[in-house]
Amino acid sequence: MEVIICGSYDELSKLAAQAVAEVVRNKPNAVIGLATGSSPLGLYKELARMNKEDGLDFSQVTSFNLDEYVGIGPEHEQSYRRFMNENLFEGINIDIAKTNVPDGLADDYEGFCKAYEDKIAAAGGIDVQVLGIGSDGHIGFNEPGDSLASRTHTVTLTEGTIDDNTRFFQKKEDVPIYACTMGVGTVLDARKCVLVATGKGKAKPVAAMIEGPITSMCTASALQMHNDTQVFLDEEAAGALKFADYYRWIQENKPNAPK
Numbered sequence: 122m123e124v125i126i127c128g129s130y131d132e133l134s135k136l137a138a139q140a141v142a143e144v145v146r147n148k149p150n151a152v153i154g155l156a157t158g159s160s161p162l163g164l165y166k167e168l169a170r171m172n173k174e175d176g177l178d179f180s181q182v183t184s185f186n187l188d189e190y191v192g193i194g195p196e197h198e199q200s201y202r203r204f205m206n207e208n209l210f211e212g213i214n215i216d217i218a219k220t221n222v223p224d225g226l227a228d229d230y231e232g233f234c235k236a237y238e239d240k241i242a243a244a245g246g247i248d249v250q251v252l253g254i255g256s257d258g259h260i261g262f263n264e265p266g267d268s269l270a271s272r273t274h275t276v277t278l279t280e281g282t283i284d285d286n287t288r289f290f291q292k293k294e295d296v297p298i299y300a301c302t303m304g305v306g307t308v309l310d311a312r313k314c315v316l317v318a319t320g321k322g323k324a325k326p327v328a329a330m331i332e333g334p335i336t337s338m339c340t341a342s343a344l345q346m347h348n349d350t351q352v353f354l355d356e357e358a359a360g361a362l363k364f365a366d367y368y369r370w371i372q373e374n375k376p377n378a379p380k
């Protein structure tokens with residue numbers, strides 16, 4: 122894992138956006154994996170700016186989102202489809218028909234999850250996956266105990282995740298308890314991962330992900346097995362890292378590193 126500790130949320134968002142943009146520039150028909158939540162909002166804003174001002178072209182890009190709440194349709198205020206439309210897709214020149222978000226209202230989730238996996242494979246696999254991290258160390262909605270080999274599946278959210286996400290709903294009881302998510306195995310198949318985390322609430326899960334053991338108790342720790350993952354952090358999210366000085370040292374000396 123490459124750990125990049127930034128001075129501010131703005132800086133980490135810009136650097137993470139550059140990493141995603143580089144993939145799209147090198148492969149105009151790239152397949153990008155996307156996350157919702159607060160963490161990637163700055164990254165998405167920067168991608169939209171690059172689309173408008175720097176000519177970053179999304180017209181041939183296909184996207185797959187990590188997850189969606191079960192029981193929530195695309196029109197629902199808190200649906201991840203709506204979140205993506207409002208926070209990214211409407212701000213860039215992506216073809217909306219090429220954007221995929223798991224179906225919150227599928228009749229048959231077993232069939233749906235398999236079809237989602239098949240669609241990712243048919244698109245050629247994910248070139249770059251954007252990720253956030255939950256306070257319990259989840260990526261996607263792969264909660265503690267979820268298999269590190271899992272594929273797209275439904276999951277019961279932990280009470281902690283429901284508490285964290287209550288801020289988006291009127292009350293806790295309105296937060297769905299089930300979700301459909303790409304599995305950890307699906308994420309690990311992405312050619313590159315870009316994870317963003319901000320604020321002191323993320324310090325513990327970030328340290329567990331980077332420096333803890335690989336364990337399904339922190340599904341993000343599986344990224345230690347991925348050979349091209351960049352983690353963009355602000356100082357607060359990096360606050361519990363024991364080797365923070367070493368990660369800074371690596372970045373400072375990167376320009377001269379042997380290739």
Ligand code: F6R
Binds near residue numbers: 156158188253256260
């Ligand atoms: C969302 C997702 C989740 C979030 C995580 C952090 O699609 O996959 O894993 O990335 O819950 O959420 P925020 O960024 O709101 O703290």
